[in-house]
Amino acid sequence: MSLTNAEETLMQILWKKERAFMKDIIEAYPEPKPATTTIATLLKRMQDKDFVDYIQYGRSREYFPLVAKRDYFSKHVNGLIKNFFNNSATQFASFFTEETNLSKKELEALKKIINDQIKTK
Amino acid sequence: MSLTNAEETLMQILWKKERAFMKDIIEAYPEPKPATTTIATLLKRMQDKDFVDYIQYGRSREYFPLVAKRDYFSKHVNGLIKNFFNNSATQFASFFTEETNLSKKELEALKKIINDQIKTK
DNA sequence: TTTATTACTCTACATTTGTAGAATTAAAAA
DNA sequence: TTTTTAATTCTACAAATGTAGAGTAATAAA
Known part of the structure; x- marks a missing residue:
């Protein structure tokens, strides 16, 4: 399966940062920034598609791309x-x-x- | 605006044939062939997007791409x-x-x- | 001329996509 | 320790997409 546009945009951010916490991701978006729930949804979908994974650090997660x-x-x-x-x-x-x-x-x-x-x- | 996947597939057919009637289009699809109404819908949407136009010949139309x-x-x-x-x-x-x-x-x-x-x- | 066929329009509907509020939880700040 | 903040999950929903049935009209075949 392939990434949608919104997902691909997010993916670009992850590729650039290599790994990132939620706040880093939001930060990387230009105004108007998306709601954090929007990003959370996208991230979850991307996990389902095996494009992204994360490491749990305390209460939050460091996301990273699974696909180069x-x-x-x-x-x-x-x-x-x-x-x-x-x-x-x-x-x-x-x-x-x-x-x-x-x-x-x-x-x-x-x-x-x-x-x-x-x-x- | 850009073409969706289904539209792009259809567009490929039009590019190859240069112009085509409905029956030619359906013919070009592999099994299972889409319903003619499906193609009609796609063609209409593509017309709205200015990707396709047609010439009326009697009761039917010869479609052709507007974009190379x-x-x-x-x-x-x-x-x-x-x-x-x-x-x-x-x-x-x-x-x-x-x-x-x-x-x-x-x-x-x-x-x-x-x-x-x-x-x- | 009656009938069958074909192309087109309208309408519909399930899925996917983009986006985000509400609720929850846990950590950080006060 | 109480309050605030940030990240997550759940749920929702409008718009876009893929697909096609029903109805209509016009032509071709009988």
Whole structure:
């Protein structure tokens, strides 16, 4: 199962903080801050989905992500590739470089990355 | 506004077919096929969102997408980049090449694309 | 022309999602 | 120790989403 928008927003906070108590989470939200019960509900749902767990410290909990951002994201991208480019990563890559308007500098950097990748094959 | 999952699935069909009558759409679905009223509802919602329009031919309609797959997808990717890589396309690209397990051949192809891109800058 | 078929609109309804109040509890502050 | 505050759970509820039946109209087939 996957995260809803509200859950994903919360997840971003957890990924950034690595672990956080309720108050840290609320603090991380911009105004208007959500009610703490709202966050509690989301956290519970995310626990049910096995995206989050916590350690009990005294009376409150330190929450942390069970899923690495990288992995979560990877599934995302692969889904996109599957859906929009009938599974061709190259097609996607080509689209990507054309579309995202990278600067010359960025393109050079990317080229370097690719070169390194090629060497490992 | 953006498409829901069910709508996006339908949209994929329209993108592929470019335009289609109700029966073509239903046909494109795998078993178990949705009820035609289900599709009608989705189409109407998509019209409200300005994602789809149609031409009336006699008593039925030929539907077509108002939004190019490319554009729709572009927003998607840019959203991902914004959300997961604090807006750094390079960071995303790097992640992408590492994660998607491209073959040497694909990497070479990608490198070529990038080279061409660089030349135009 | 009568009948069957198809597409469309309206309405409905269960589920999921976003959001939060009320009640409870425990810890922290006074 | 009494009071305040913060975190949690329960419950609720409106809006969005997925899905489709009933009714209607128009066309195609008989």
